[in-house]
Amino acid sequence: MTQRxxxxxxxxxxxxxxxxxxxxxxxxxxxxxSLVGVVPADVDxxxxxxxxxxxxxxxxxAAFAPRVAYRRNARNLGVSGAFNEAARLSPAAFVVLVGPxxxxxxxxxxxxxxxxxxxxxxxxxxxxxRVIDEHGLVVRPLGDRVKSVLRPSRHGVLAGxxxxxxxxxxxxxxxxxxxxxxxxVAAHPFDETLHTAMDLDLLLRLAFAGESLALIDDVALxxxxxxxxxxxxxxxTKRLAEELAIQRRAGQTARSLGWSRAAAAASLAPTARLHxxxxxxxxxxxxxxALVELSLSRDAARDEPSAG
Numbered sequence: 001m002t003q004r005x006x007x008x009x010x011x012x013x014x015x016x017x018x019x020x021x022x023x024x025x026x027x028x029x030x031x032x033x034s035l036v037g038v039v040p041a042d043v044d045x046x047x048x049x050x051x052x053x054x055x056x057x058x059x060x061x062a063a064f065a066p067r068v069a070y071r072r073n074a075r076n077l078g079v080s081g082a083f084n085e086a087a088r089l090s091p092a093a094f095v096v097l098v099g100p101x102x103x104x105x106x107x108x109x110x111x112x113x114x115x116x117x118x119x120x121x122x123x124x125x126x127x128x129x130r131v132i133d134e135h136g137l138v139v140r141p142l143g144d145r146v147k148s149v150l151r152p153s154r155h156g157v158l159a160g161x162x163x164x165x166x167x168x169x170x171x172x173x174x175x176x177x178x179x180x181x182x183x184x185v186a187a188h189p190f191d192e193t194l195h196t197a198m199d200l201d202l203l204l205r206l207a208f209a210g211e212s213l214a215l216i217d218d219v220a221l222x223x224x225x226x227x228x229x230x231x232x233x234x235x236x237t238k239r240l241a242e243e244l245a246i247q248r249r250a251g252q253t254a255r256s257l258g259w260s261r262a263a264a265a266a267s268l269a270p271t272a273r274l275h276x277x278x279x280x281x282x283x284x285x286x287x288x289x290a291l292v293e294l295s296l297s298r299d300a301a302r303d304e305p306s307a308g
Contacts (some may be wrong), residue, residue: 001292003043007176008017010103011043012042012043012092012094012234013091013093013115014039014092014093014094014113015037015043015093015094015096015097015109015112015113015116015174016043016044016045016046016090016091016092016094016095016178017035017043017044017045017046017095017096017098017109018047018048018049018081018090018096018097018098018099019031019032019045019046019048019098019099019100019192020048020050020079020083020086020094020099020100021047021048021049021050021052021057022050022051022052022057022076022082023052023053023056023057024056024058025057025060025101026056026098026101027062027100027101027224028047028060028100029059029063029100030101030103030136031099031100031101031102031103031104032047032060032061032064032068033044033064033100034066034103034104034105035068035103035104035108036064036068036103037104037106038104038106038107038109039104039109040107040109041067044069044091044092045064045067045068045069045108045243046068046069046071046086047060047061047068047069047071048072048077048082048085048086048089049061049070049071049072049128050072050073050077050078050081050082051071051072051073051074051075051076051077052072052191057070057198057277058070058072060136060254061168064298065095065147066098067268071089071104073085077192077199078195078202079220080189080190080191080192080193080194080198080266081192081193082197083097083190083198084189084190085186086184086190087170087180087182087185087186087189088182088185090182092121092182093116093181093182093183094112094116094125094179094180094181094184095178095179095180095182096176096177096179096180097175097178097180098221099176099223099224101224102176102194102204102221102222102223102224103132103136103221103222103224104105104220104222104262104308105209105219105220105221105222106201106222107218107219107220108127108220108221109220110218111127111128111216111220112125112179112220113269114216114218114253115127115179115214115216118214119157119210121154121212122157122181122211122212122213122214123180123181123183123184123206123212123213124178124179124180124181124184124203124206124211124212124214124215125178125179125181125213125214126173126174126177126178126212126213126214126216126218127152127216127217127218127219127220127221127257128216128218128219128220129174129177129219129220129222130219130221130222130223130225131144131222131223131224131225132222132223132224133157133224133225133226134220134224134225136224138232139171139225139298141225144225145171146250147170147171147174149170150166150169150171150172150271151172151173151215152166152215154215154216155214155215155217156214156215156227157209157212157213157214157215158207158210158212158214158215159207159211159212159213159215160210160259161207161254161257161259161261161262162171163203163206163207163212163213163256164207164208164250164259164262164265165212165259165261165262165265167187167200167203167204167207168247168250168254168262168265168266169265169267169268169270169271170270170271170272171197171199171200171233171243171271173199173200173203174221174223175198175199176223177200177220177222177223183263184206184211185202186254188202188205188206188209190202190212194242195238195242196238196239196242197239197242197243197246200243200246202245204246204253208250208253208254221285240272240308243269243270243272244273246265247267247269247272250262250266251263251267253282271297
């Protein structure tokens with residue numbers, strides 16, 4: 001059951017901040033503390049528990065009640081399913097799906113509202129992001145330095161082939177920072193067969209559907225990198241396989257639309273393949289060989305990612 005602040009208080013209908021969480025989330029309390037400190041009182045803050053087996057998520061959220069609402073999925077939906085459910089249940093025009101280890105920063109909601117005001121009709125808003133480590137210190141790992149180079153240098157609106165080409169050259173976005181139009185997600189839900197790159201897939205479908213993404217320069221989120229997460233071989237391989245499959249499908253769509261630049265970027269997939277090669281460094285010989293072959297093969301994306 002959802003708990004909300006006093007019903008007499010007028011609630012915003014433009015944006016909701018939702019934190020999807022599952023199981024023991026050691027940094028969830030820090031995430032909620034940061035959000036409570038920077039999000040205006042009229043904006044709903046919600047923790048969405050993806051049917052965790054234990055009470056940890058509920059208990060942490062309860063410590064921030066009534067400012068933070070708590071709702072629990074009837075069954076475990078997985079990451080993409082939980083995102084879809086959050087958008088479906090949100091009463092707001094836009095929903096931000098903050099990770100349970102990220103942090104909000106002062107001016108967060110104002111940045112999104114600036115995007116809504118300056119660029120009416122967009123289906124997503126992407127603000128600036130600051131990257132932090134497990135200790136909360138600002139860091140700039142190689143992958144994030146590459147993202148900063150790939151990100152368009154000016155704020156404004158991206159759409160159509162231009163947006164698709166920029167994403168297919170390299171994914172410079174951070175899903176937990178994106179404000180998604182709830183109407184758009186209802187019409188084009190996250191692909192629930194995807195486990196790690198569902199945000200890239202949805203942004204590409206946004207471009208192909210003729211919708212647009214607004215870029216805002218203001219930093220609205222601190223995105224946390226865990227020191228061991230990127231080095232996980234299974235996670236890295238799964239993400240690369242998914243990204244290459246998404247690139248292949250996007251290339252087919254781009255060719256059907258006559259978008260030659262986007263199709264070429266999808267075929268090359270330069271940043272995804274380079275990332276795979278970087279992940280392969282230092283792995284045991286057999287794992288390294290498999291990841292290198294996946295990264296370099298022109299047919300690497302032919303297999304669809306498994307739903308299992």
